[in-house]
Amino acid sequence: xxxxEIRVGPEQHIEVHRYASGSIAISVIxxxxxxxxxxxxxxxxxxxxxxxxxxxxxxxxxxxxxxxxLLGMIVGLLQDSLSGTPIGLYGIAKTLVGYVASSIGAxxxxxxxxSRFILTVAFFHFHHAVFALTRRLLLGQHEPxxxxxxxxxxxxxxxxxxxxxxxxxxxxxx
Amino acid sequence: MIAVPSRHRSxxxxxxxxxxxxxxxxxQIRRERQVRLIRVWAVELISPIQRAGVWSIDLVxxxxxxxxALHRTREQNLQLQSELDQLRLRNQELxxxxxxxxxxxxxxxFRQAHTDVPMLAAQVIGASPDPDSHILFLDRGSRDGVxxxxxxxxxxxxxxxxLAVYPDTSQVLVLNDKDSGVGALLSNxxxxxxxxxTGDPLLEMEYVSSDEKIAVGEAVLxxxxxxxxxxxxxxxxVVAAQPDPHSPFMAIRVKxxxxxxxxxxxxxxxxxQDINLTQGGEAPAPGGAADxxxxxxxxxx
Numbered sequence: 357x358x359x360x361e362i363r364v365g366p367e368q369h370i371e372v373h374r375y376a377s378g379s380i381a382i383s384v385i386x387x388x389x390x391x392x393x394x395x396x397x398x399x400x401x402x403x404x405x406x407x408x409x410x411x412x413x414x415x416x417x418x419x420x421x422x423x424x425x426l427l428g429m430i431v432g433l434l435q436d437s438l439s440g441t442p443i444g445l446y447g448i449a450k451t452l453v454g455y456v457a458s459s460i461g462a463x464x465x466x467x468x469x470x471s472r473f474i475l476t477v478a479f480f481h482f483h484h485a486v487f488a489l490t491r492r493l494l495l496g497q498h499e500p501x502x503x504x505x506x507x508x509x510x511x512x513x514x515x516x517x518x519x520x521x522x523x524x525x526x527x528x529x530x
Numbered sequence: 531m532i533a534v535p536s537r538h539r540s541x542x543x544x545x546x547x548x549x550x551x552x553x554x555x556x557x558q559i560r561r562e563r564q565v566r567l568i569r570v571w572a573v574e575l576i577s578p579i580q581r582a583g584v585w586s587i588d589l590v591x592x593x594x595x596x597x598x599a600l601h602r603t604r605e606q607n608l609q610l611q612s613e614l615d616q617l618r619l620r621n622q623e624l625x626x627x628x629x630x631x632x633x634x635x636x637x638x639x640f641r642q643a644h645t646d647v648p649m650l651a652a653q654v655i656g657a658s659p660d661p662d663s664h665i666l667f668l669d670r671g672s673r674d675g676v677x678x679x680x681x682x683x684x685x686x687x688x689x690x691x692x693l694a695v696y697p698d699t700s701q702v703l704v705l706n707d708k709d710s711g712v713g714a715l716l717s718n719x720x721x722x723x724x725x726x727x728t729g730d731p732l733l734e735m736e737y738v739s740s741d742e743k744i745a746v747g748e749a750v751l752x753x754x755x756x757x758x759x760x761x762x763x764x765x766x767x768v769v770a771a772q773p774d775p776h777s778p779f780m781a782i783r784v785k786x787x788x789x790x791x792x793x794x795x796x797x798x799x800x801x802x803q804d805i806n807l808t809q810g811g812e813a814p815a816p817g818g819a820a821d822x823x824x825x826x827x828x829x830x831x
Contacts, residue, residue, distance in 0.1 A: 421543075421544070422539065425540070425544050426543075426547070429547050432551075433551075442558040443554055448555075452544075455540070459540075494555050494567060495559055
């Protein structure tokens, strides 16, 4: 594993991980494919947000805000293209998630499970908040927020992240 | 170890990416009436500028029209004021002519109704400069056949008598002069008594016994006893009558029948021939067929 350290303070050093070429792109495509495929056969998987989880993971790991926001933008735009929503709706939400996650990833330790769970749940709500706000402001559509299903979905995604992120850790260059 | 990218550069990139996606959304989204959101934004972005532009232009226009261009308005105002003054003068002139035409029409009507009585129309050309004496000058004189002590009347009633005659003018002693008088009688009782001027607008009728019952408003007519006026010409109307405590006579105040202070045209009676006032003495309506311009020059046969 090739880790790179970045200096964020006079005495704190945080690792920046690199991944095998194409692994990020493949992860994104697989996540989008599963996001489109699984709900057809398993209704409960509708509450999963696999593209979001992939975005959060790579943004936290790369710890570069520019890379994070660009990754979020690409994932979001692809999700918009597949979901039939106006192009940019998921793009804006995931761009902000990518930027914030990268910024946070450069500040705190995101390697342990607890922080990953909490961050995933928090970013899930942040993502939905931006999504709902954008729909309300630009489309004039009321998007329900802070519902029980949404809370449940955030917890489920947090749990899934606990399983998914270690799998993605294996894509890191050693 | 690598250098962390500039935070400002990341923020700038974030802003650019978000703006691009928002614009992308705006291009796709249709709001009410199927107008694309990008058009709504464009209109809402531009319309305040347009409104500000229109407001500025209106401000400049109103400023120009209300202040800078006022010099033309002032000229126009002066011109209009001048035209208004001229029109007022013209209006006054026409009103005067209309009034004159009315008077002449009455005079002509009276004259034509009494063609058997020789009378001469005359125009008042002046008055005495002494405010205490009520004397008029007429444009008729001895060349026109006017003689001293001829009676002067209007269709309304007695005016006075010729006091002095000159070749082309004559002088009239008006009835309300202190030295003027006319033989008169009360129309109901036929009680006679001279009517004299007092120097005031009202006349006095003298030597009427206090036993007489005199009604206010009763007409006072010429008696013909003064050998100046024929009988039964209107002199005036009684406005007040009460016993005089210092004499056995009534104190009678008479309002002249003729408008003595507004005389412009009069008739000079060339003889003392009686005038029958019931013989269509009233003047024709103004604007009638009468030749008003000829009235002042109507000379008795």
